[in-house]
Amino acid sequence: PRCYALVPAAGSGSRAGLAGPKQYHRLAGRRVIDHTLAALTAVPALVGVAVVLAPDDPTPLGDGERVRAWRVGGATRAESVFNGLQALASAGARAHDWVLVHDAARCLVRPADIAALIEACRDDPVGGLLAMPLADTLKDGASDGRVEHTLPREGKWLAQTPQMFRLGALRAALQRHQASGFAGITDEASAIEHAGARPRLVRGHAQNIKVTYPEDFAVAEALLQAGAA
Ligand code: CTP
Numbered sequence: 767p768r769c770y771a772l773v774p775a776a777g778s779g780s781r782a783g784l785a786g787p788k789q790y791h792r793l794a795g796r797r798v799i800d801h802t803l804a805a806l807t808a809v810p811a812l813v814g815v816a817v818v819l820a821p822d823d824p825t826p827l828g829d830g831e832r833v834r835a836w837r838v839g840g841a842t843r844a845e846s847v848f849n850g851l852q853a854l855a856s857a858g859a860r861a862h863d864w865v866l867v868h869d870a871a872r873c874l875v876r877p878a879d880i881a882a883l884i885e886a887c888r889d890d891p892v893g894g895l896l897a898m899p900l901a902d903t904l905k906d907g908a909s910d911g912r913v914e915h916t917l918p919r920e921g922k923w924l925a926q927t928p929q930m931f932r933l934g935a936l937r938a939a940l941q942r943h944q945a946s947g948f949a950g951i952t953d954e955a956s957a958i959e960h961a962g963a964r965p966r967l968v969r970g971h972a973q974n975i976k977v978t979y980p981e982d983f984a985v986a987e988a989l990l991q992a993g994a995a
């Protein structure tokens with residue numbers, strides 16, 4: 767089976783508070799998405815990178831041999847991924863091929879961690895995801911803004927991307943949630959879990975943050991300037 771990357775990049779970045787979508791914000795001289803695509807194309811095991819853009823996004827992207835852009839973004843991240851999987855399949859990817867879904871907004875992912883995920887999962891029956899053991903203490907908060915209780919941290923992980931699953935299995939798992947508008951499906955692994963399988967957790971790196979809030983951009987820029995990725 768071959769390995770493809772699928773990059774959802776059809777969001778508006780509302781929490782970032784920028785003038786335009788965060789994937790086009792410049793950090794250390796390059797757009798966020800260009801940093802992301804550079805990390806993915808640095809992984810020789812990935813034969814192609816499919817980027818999902820919003821249907822009305824005129825940004826030129828993906829003229830490279832291994833990078834193709836599809837303007838099939840949906841209303842939610844899960845819908846964008848689902849549509850991207852269809853596009854990949856119509857472009858010739860097979861049901862048993864692996865797809866590594868990676869957020870455009872995770873521009874600090876290290877090629878070595880992507881390669882390690884592929885190595886850990888390519889003989890796995892299910893697939894898996896990069897994740898980090900939780901470092902902070904986890905509180906269950908009530909609607910009155912006070913702590914309900916403290917949850918045990920042991921065994922808790924923060925999910926990152928890439929998340930690597932078979933194209934056919936992921937498409938089928940997501941399809942089950944299409945009618946509900948993909949409610950509650952915030953990553954690929956959650957869809958796979960609902961379908962009854964147990965994804966492998968592969969320890970990534972704390973640097974693989976998703977730029978989300980305004981304050982994340984300064985951190986990302988400093989790391990990129992320092993050549994951390
Ligand atoms: N994404 C997408 N299609 C959507 C929503 C999100 O392809 N309908 C992509 C984003 O472009 C991003 C990734 O999914 O690369 C992770 O989503 P998130 O960090 O939530 O980005 P946004 O949805 O753009 O930001 P926000 O939620 O703050 O509006």
Ligand code: MG
Pocket residue numbers: 777843
């Ligand atoms: Mg979002």
